[in-house]
Amino acid sequence: MNDLLSILLVASLAAPLALLGACFVKRWRQRALALQWLAPIPSLAAGLIGMTGAPLSRDLPVLGFTLYLDPPGALLLAVAAALWIVVSAALWRARRPDGRFGVSWLLTMTGNIGVFIAGDLVSFYLVYALVSIPAYGLFAFSNDSEQKRAGAVYLAFAILGEAVLLLAFVMLQAGEPHASARIVDVMGALPASPWRDAALGLIIAGFGMKIGMVPFNGWMPLNYKAAPIPVAALLSGAGVKAGVIGLIRFLPHGVTLEGWGVALAAIGFLSAYYGVVFGLTQRNPKVILAYSSISQMGVITAALGTALLAGHADASFNVAFYSANHLLVKAALFLTIGAFATRGTRLSPVWFALAVALALSLAGLPLTGGALAKLAMKPQFDGGTVGLLATLSSIGTALLMTHFLGCLAEPPSGAAEECPSGLVRSWPAVALAALLVPWAFYEGVGGDASKALHFGEILDGLWPVVIGVVLALALRRMAWSPPDVPVGDSIVFAERAYLRLLNVGPVFEGLDARLRQWPAAGLSLLLIILSLLTAGVSGR
Amino acid sequence: MSVLPYLDVGLALLVVAVAAWTVAARALFASVVSYVAYGLLLAFVWIRLYAPDVALTEAAVGGGVTGVLLITAGKRLGALHDIGPDVRPGVGLKLLTGVLAALVAGALASVILLLPDPPPSLAPEASAAIDSAGAGLGNPITAVLMSYRSFDTMLEKIVLVLAVAGVWSMTADEAWGRAPSPFRRSRPYAPTIFLAQMLAPIGTLIGIHVFWTGANAPGGAFQGGALLAAIWIITMMARLAEPPRVDARWLRMALVAGPAVFLVNGLTGEFVAGSFFAYPPSVAKPIILFIEAFMVLSIAVALPMLVAGPSSEGSDQ
Amino acid sequence: MNPSVIAGLTGATLVGLGLYGFILHPHPLRKLLAFNLIGSGVFLVFGIVARRGAAAGFRFDPVPQAMVITGIVVAFAASAVAVALILRLSAANSDLSLDPDARAEPSDGEGP
């Protein structure tokens, strides 16, 4: 079994890379890109097999990479691979995106698959860069100024995140006494490392940028607004999970770190409410979904925080399950925007009911996958304040998602054309799958799905949803008009600060022009001589 | 006490004064002339340092050939623009530069005074080795140049070839292949012609002599070659000889003859003496003289070509 | 004061004078002269090192003297290349300033 799994793991990366290689031959390029829906199949298989059983670690010869698959990673891998397969197949059936888009897509896919199976620092860093940076090409190669802006902001955060993580990883590596770069080893050494706190801070900040953690949330609404629907579905569904798996992999498990736990939980809940509040101010369904992502990722962050607070060792599985559910539902919701925009007014009640179920699944509506996700998180949010905060966030989510359903009637322009026709036609199936697939996995990975059917649980799940929906309807009835908040809220301040930063450019230019004058350069050289001499003569 | 120490101090002061004038003179040409004088004065300092070989070199190259080079250039530039660009440094900058330059010079002077005593020297080793690998060359400097540091010497000759190629690369494209015309005076001064006619035969003899005696007494390939070069330069200035075309095969071969023979000999050293650039002890001296003869040729051609500059339009009418 | 001390101080002074001229003179030929001044100062330092190394029946250490001879040749070659470049520049351009802002940056691309 392990041999098969090892082969599948290697194939998971080899398949998209082989297609990428084929893109270099002009004759094969279009064919290769059209076939890329096949590339995640090994990953899907690996994910399904790896979901049960012990973690598997394989060192690749020559390249020096380590591949690693544990059940939480496998779950996310399987679900992400399925999403990539479905969307890629539909997209390339419907139209023929150009080479730049295709290659960006393939690179992002490779990185996305890779983050779930990378087992050492360097290869994780590599695939993490792959899932972050080429995604720029999926929405920003355009002359539209808003898209360019979104692209630039996205890339700025991606690169900044990379830089922060680079330093974090270097510290992790430095703290490992035997020079092993395997994530398992460095994480084992982390609690005793002298750089523990600095590394943790950087890790939280770095992955926080990927999951839109407040205050690094501004890029996400801009990005999803600018991205075409299939791209937004993938990035919000699968792409963001690179940050989640990052936190799962690089936060210590089974170790109690009170300070970090409290901080993480606090910032997580803050993000959860922040997303709801700012999402309510928006009317564009894509943007609302983006804020919902910020909120949901906040819940995940909070869960990881409470795990750290209590020293829970198995939080990673719970969080992974929650994210897997979010992955499916959020992607389906983005497709819903496209499907509804295409269908226009000819909407059957079945469709509408499905959409409602999908939207409220995020809030934990009983009988949906969301209910299971909530159940899975229960150990993290067990008890007093934390439990209350979690319930409040469920109410908020229900509120926000009802707002989303209300805004579906006015889809953003182009939504109908963006969504591949295949996905519009089969939308009910997709939505149903998103609602039901979690049930299939929950049992498989050792959860007890029947618990979710207990009357008490159903009641527990139902009332926050009801409160949220009622609140939303009440707000609608009151014709409450929210303040006008720009998409991406705090990002405008960041952009302003950046523009101010650009003012140092001329300062540097002046400095450089002056230093490049002959006398200045000559004097600099004399100063260098004198200072080196002084440095030497004055000892040490 | 002899009068020599006072002479030394006086000479040093004179050298510094002329150098200062070179830096301070307002006019470009005055500065150039001052530098040439400085080069000649410096030769005396070298004699006082018991460095006759260097003094010869300094006189021939530092004073002579460089002098012609700079004066020609100074004249041409002076004809074009006397002052150069009118960017004058401010007082503050001058002061700062002065202070920093003085600090560096002061640091240098103090470390020179702090040089260790007794001084380290390779003279004993050179003296001991001179009879074996030095191959019976009476002039230790020639021994060092041609044997111990032969690699440097060959490289230096290649640097000369490269400098010639570099100078030629400044040609305008249309003029490529023609001869340089460095001395644009339509009619040379009569005294120059006379001097050239007088000096050519004598100078040639002296040059060959300097090279030949260089094996045992002060002098050697470089000094001999430099003298021959000077003669050629003077004859060109007197228009008694025209510079050759830069694409003349003989010219190219003469330029690389020295380093090429050196290189080939260095290669064969591996087979006849067991090591690259080694000489078989029994025939070391003749081989060295053989190589030096070609080096004299190369130097005697390279220096005038460097002075003559790139080939120019209208020189081949 | 023996000759080598005097020569040493002379060498240091020449280096200082040369540095001053090299940094301040705007005209490239003047810079070249200053460079040669520094160069001769440096060679004098070699000279006193050689003189101080008198031993074993030699009145000087031959190794540094040999280096000076090589150095003088190389310095001359440098001067020749610089002079050729200066003359070529003066033929192409009336302005001999070396400082970047005295001249507009090249417009674009390669090729004349």
Place this chain on the structure above:
Amino acid sequence: MELGTSTPGGYLLVLAILLPLAGIMLSFTLGGRNAERVALGSTPFGIVLACAIAFEVGQAGKPIVYTIGGLPPPLGIALRADGISAVMLVAAAVILAAAAFYARSKFATPDGVRESRSALTFWIMLQAIWAALIIIFVGGDLFNLYVALELLTFAAVPLVCIDGRPETLVAALRYLLFALFGSICYLLGVALFYGAHGTIDISLLAQRVQPTPVVWMAAALMTAGLLAKTALFPVHLWLPPAHANAPAAASAVLSGLVVKGSFFLTLRLWFFVLPALHTETAAVILGGLGSAAVIVGSVMALGQARLKLLVAYSTVAQIGYLFLVFPLASGGAQTWSAAGWSAGLMQVLAHAFAKAGMFLSAGVLAEALGHDRIGNLRGAARVLPLTFLTIALGGLSLMGLPPSGGFNAKWLMLQAAVASGQWFWTLPILVGGLLAAGYVYRILAPALSDGQVSLKVTPMRSQEVIALALTMAAIVLGFAPQAFLDFLEIGRPVTASSP
């Protein structure tokens, strides 16, 4: 360790030097098209010799030595190749060969002419750069290295002004004069070293050197001279115009290799001549200058309107990284020092390949579009896909993203900084990476977006492929195994770590 006697395989060092020297003389004598034939014909032999030397060094596990004429130092001159020499020899041979084959079309002797100025100059100077670099990499004698440095300058300057435009002449003159300034400082340092210790052989000096003022003055002068030639900020005045105005093939060699020659000697000086001394403060000064170079160079690159100037300023910045090796590898026996050392060399190699590839690509681009204004690159990737792929891959290495040699260099550098507690150096490394991402983005984002660009000239596929191959080498360095890093340590003296 016997430093003064030839070791097996030592003869290869002489052959490696003599090959391009003979090539120069042959090219000069035969002239015309033969110059090109000689230059191109000797490149494969050069690569083979470089690889053979690397093989011998690896086999021996210690430096290979050759005493010229069988005369050992201090009187004679020794050549030595250690790990870093061998690696640099191979890199130089490969990059020079690539530049030579790239330049064939531009520097072919035109039909109907027996010899042309630019062709003859180019082929001679290219070989001279090669010869000078080989001597610099294997030279064991400081004065011999001085001659090699001058050879390098004399060869590089004519390449800068080979097309004769006035701005290139100014750039070349600035370069020449400042480089001469640098060499004379270096030479003064050599004189002082000889005066203090009676030898200028690197290994012998390392044994004899004492922390006296004379030695410090010598080191300061030599370092300053080498910095002037390396164009480390703030003495980088000559580099941007010289590298931006030279023909692409020349820029690639100048930026990729020539500045590394003087940097290499700076390494030799501080890590091979002075390892016994306490050089911490000096190392901090050098690291500080390097950090300033990273920041200022990158910011300046961000603001350039022309691609070649951008790439040239990026060189100013990347040179800055090199100097972080001084504080990061000064710990000698400490374990982090090895990471710092590997990082420095990895940066040298990665930048050499990536920058050479980028300059060659910039040349293809300028030739094909008729300009290299970044503002007019919109949509250009559609017509020059291979060239922009090269720029992207080169950019990857400059930014320090994996997989690339640039990433490995940063990774190791940061590790050395963290492990040694020198936190300060992480800042320029990270900020420099961000700024590099900014200027690479400035080139790539418009080029990849929609736009109409027409080609003036169809680019030569062979040139594009050569450029791509060079940047691929920078990428492949990202997969360098530990054995490669161990190889770089061969022959590196270890510092005395007593206080």
